[in-house]
Amino acid sequence: MSRFSTPKRQGYDGVAVAVPVSIPYTRYSHESAHWWLARALGELVRCAGLTPADIDGFTVSSFSLAPDTAVGLTQHLGLTPRWLDHIPMGGASGVVALRRAARAVQAGDASIVACVSGDTNQVDSFRLMLSSFSRFAQDGSYPYGSGGPNSSFALLTDHYMRKFGATRADFGKLAVAQRANALRYPQAMMKKPLTLEQYIDARVISDPIHLFDCVMPCAGAEAFLVMREDIAADLNLPTARILSTIERHNAFADDPIQDRGGWAMDIDEFWTMAGIKPEAVDFLQTYDDYPVISMMQIEDLGFCPKGEAPAFVRANSFEIDGTLPHNTSGGQLSAGQAGAAGGFLGLVEALRQLTGTAGPTQVKDAQTGVVSGFGMINYDRGVCTAAATLARGLT
Amino acid sequence: MTTPIQKPPKKNPQIRTVVPTLPPASRSRRALAFTVAAAEGRFALQKCAMCGHIAYPPREACPKCLSMELPWTDVPTGGQLIAETTVQTSINTYFRERTPWRMGTVLLDAGVTVQCHVHGGVLRNGRVRMIARTDKSGKGVMMALPESEGENMADDKQLRELTCDPKHRRVLITDGRHMSALSLAQHLAGAGASIIFVGLAEDWRKPPKQAALEAIPQVEIVPLDITNTTSVTECAGEIGGKVDILINNCEYVRPGGIMGRRDVITAQDEMAVNYFGLMRLMQAFGPAMRGRGADGANSAVAWVNILSVYALSNLPEFGATSASQAAALSLAQCFRGEMAGSGVKVVNAFCGPLDDAWRQPLPPPKVSPEVLARDVLRCLQQGLENITIGDVAHDVRTRWIEDPRVLEKELTQIEGM
Known part of the structure; x- marks a missing residue:
């Protein structure tokens, strides 16, 4: 922690978040990441009633865009932004893009920021991505069985189960509820009902990780707009507003193995800034590439004390009409993981909820929600964490 | 206790030989120092020269104080397994063929957490002893072993991937x-080698201790003269497909350097055995x-060059x-490059002066045949790639690592005054 005090942070007055866009996922795609990102940007512009020239801020998150970055995409897609960011933070990309774009809009550096994420999934691209994911992974984890994220999260899950007494049935309850939600989300990849028995009996992938603990890599894109409130009003767009955000990287580096994330460092500020308590939240969208991480977020975001997520899960229900609606579009476990778009999935769904456009997955009277992101197993743990509290907009 | 591996059945010539696939081979340049230590069986990590922090995975700067001084240092090998998994599904073809594969997270006594292969005998949450070895890609990896030696421990399938154990394997001396x-x-017979081919040049001449050699049931004498291309080719034609470990102990040693000799005939003989013979x-x-680096329990696994330690730096008395x-050493490096990716380790065993007639003027300590055999066997069983045999070799190689230029001055200076 820094020895210098942190000044009270400014709110996000005057900033509106709008136009949640999800491009339907496919298991594999022969198209490039550029194609998927272009579709998402086009959808944003059309839905908002804008032209590309109106977009003066742009953020991009993608794993499969190489050799390009956000820079190459501006020329490729004909944008001339005065504010540009490339956000390579995987599962934390959505919230990070949101909070950066919001400050740019608030400061007048940009008026309308398109936040876009997406990836393609060619038949061998997942293997290629894993084998060159990071230097630490290349040197320190990939040579040991090359299980990829399955074995990384198997280790975290194994440790979490030993330390806090979580059972597979606890994880299963989250996964089963998400599948129920996914059955109501038209674009979800997983359309077969899932029972707890099926979850428990599934084949082992890398113990204690079994089949339904894993996401399915796929191709897809997610996007939203951040803009001045007055512009949103002019465009007559339904909006959400930001109550609070946090972001932290490489927290608790001395923990021998990860059983808490960076949220825990900033949680007091998070709720103080939001001006509400966790009990007041109408829904929660966690980053769920494996259920153990949702448990960790439930604890570190303050929904229950550390180590008590298993009890919290047993005491609550997580369907759209449950006591705490959670990952209401099915999360990545049931909607699919479209690379970096997985880091936008929960946020885009939250925006649908708060703009009243969620349709079949709409949580009744949703006024506030929490979205959280977790990204980048650089070596043995997720390095990037972020979270945001959002509320129904003024327009 | 580990289940002992069974003697592999006779090879079915109608079935395709499994081609070697490899575990991930790419590493950062910084991490290659770990591979270098692992090839010698040392467990070394980066330790900050300023604050003493042990850093892992390999870094360019200390994550505690940003010092750039992170020398590789041998660290204590104890630790505890704090999380584990058995991979059933891998995207890498090498592991895919070998699942289930046990790996885990170990909190080292040195204070840092590492991911590693885990021996089947390690207990859940158990104490472990870490080793560093090169894998089939020739890159350094860590493995957690049970703290104390167990029965048939070397037969663990994951450990055997890292070693060159002669058990059930066929060796050519x-x-x-x-x-x-x-x-x-x-020694090889005692370690369970199934066949020990022993090459013999001019086989009409009896070798010394022939009776003792022939008394070892696994020994098969084969004609082999490494100075003769036809002989080497014929021998390889006969047994080449079933040599899993090759130990080249041929050497030609004569005292003298340049001016003490009046021609190059002796030097040609030296090169004929030590260099051209090796190349043949x-x-x-x-x-x-x-081609046989993944050929089952008796896959080809090691090529051992027994070299004089003065290959590293010239000793003028035997210049x-x-x-x-x-x-020969330079050729061995070329061979390593050509064998990379085969799963066969090319071992350089740097030997000090043997206690034989040609090296009679050299002072002790000298290397006995017993010590040479013991060290070569241990090297194979542990899966090392570079070893020294005897005190002189250890001393010379240590000085060579420290500063080869100083060693050169030491070996070429005039005695006395």
């Missing part, structure tokens, strides 16, 4: 006339071994022989 031949054969062996036996040994 190239020179049955060399003073090390009998000891090597005895590599050309004849290398290709078959390279011309040293030069031919240096040529």
Whole structure:
């Protein structure tokens, strides 16, 4: 922690978040990441009633865009932004893009920021991505069985189960509820009902990780707009507003193995800034590439004390009409993981909820929600964490 | 206790030989220092010279104080397994063929957490002893072993991927006339080698201790003269497809350097054995071994060059022989490059002066055949790639690592005054 005090942070007055866009996922795609990102940007512009020239801020998150970055995409897609960011933070990309774009809009550096994420999934691209994911992974984890994220999260899950007494049935309850939600989300990849028995009996992938603990890599894109409130009003767009955000990287580096994330460092500020308590939240969208991480977020975001997520899960229900609606579009476990778009999935769904456009997955009277992101197993743990509290907009 | 591996059945010639696939081979340049230590069996991590923090995975700067001084340092090997998994599904073809594969997270006593392969005998949450070895890609990896030695421990399938254990394997010792031949054969037989081919040049001449050699049931004498291309080719044609470990103990040693000799005839003989002989062996036996790096429990696994330690830096009293040994060492590096990716380790065993007639003027300590055989066997069982045999070799190689230029001055300076 820094020895210098942190000044009270400014709110996000005057900033509106709008136009949640999800491009339907496919298991594999022969198209490039550029194609998927272009579709998402086009959808944003059309839905908002804008032209590309109106977009003066742009953020991009993608794993499969190489050799390009956000820079190459501006020329490729004909944008001339005065504010540009490339956000390579995987599962934390959505919230990070949101909070950066919001400050740019608030400061007048940009008026309308398109936040876009997406990836393609060619038949061998997942293997290629894993084998060159990071230097630490290349040197320190990939040579040991090359299980990829399955074995990384198997280790975290194994440790979490030993330390806090979580059972597979606890994880299963989250996964089963998400599948129920996914059955109501038209674009979800997983359309077969899932029972707890099926979850428990599934084949082992890398113990204690079994089949339904894993996401399915796929191709897809997610996007939203951040803009001045007055512009949103002019465009007559339904909006959400930001109550609070946090972001932290490489927290608790001395923990021998990860059983808490960076949220825990900033949680007091998070709720103080939001001006509400966790009990007041109408829904929660966690980053769920494996259920153990949702448990960790439930604890570190303050929904229950550390180590008590298993009890919290047993005491609550997580369907759209449950006591705490959670990952209401099915999360990545049931909607699919479209690379970096997985880091936008929960946020885009939250925006649908708060703009009243969620349709079949709409949580009744949703006024506030929490979205959280977790990204980048650089070596043995997720390095990037972020979270945001959002509320129904003024327009 | 580990389940002992069974003697592999006779190979079915109608079934395709499994081609070697490899575990991930790419590493950062910084991480290659770990591989270098692992090839010698040392467990070394980066330790900050300023604050003492041990950093892992390999870094350019200390994550505690940003010092750039992170020398690789041998660290305590104890630790505890704090999380584990058995991979059933891998995207890498090598592991895919070998699942289930146990790996885990170990909190080292040195204070840092590492991911590693885990031996089947390690208990859940158990104490472990770490080793560093090179894997089939030739890159350094860590493995957690049970803290104390268990029965048949070396037979663990994951550990055996890192070692060159002679158990159930077939070995060729190239020179049955060399003073090390009998000891090597005895040690290999004791370690469970299934066949020990012993090469013999001019086989009408009886080798010393022939009776003792032939008394070892696994020994098969084969005609082999490494100075003769036809002989080497014929020998490889006969047995090349079933040599899993090749130990080249042929050598030609004579005192003298340049001006003490009046011609190059002796030097040609030295090169004929130490350099061209080695190259003939590599050309004849290398290709078959390279293709058999994943051929089951008795896959081809190691090529051992027994070299004089003065291959590293010339000893003028044996200057011309040293030069031919240096040529052999350079050739061994070329061979390593060509064998990379085969799963066969090319081992350099740097030996100090043997206690034989040609090296009679050299002072002790000298290397006995027993010690040579013991160290070569241990090297194979542990899966090392670079070893020294004897105190002189250890001393010379240590000084060479410290500063080869200072060593050169030491070996070439005038005695006395």
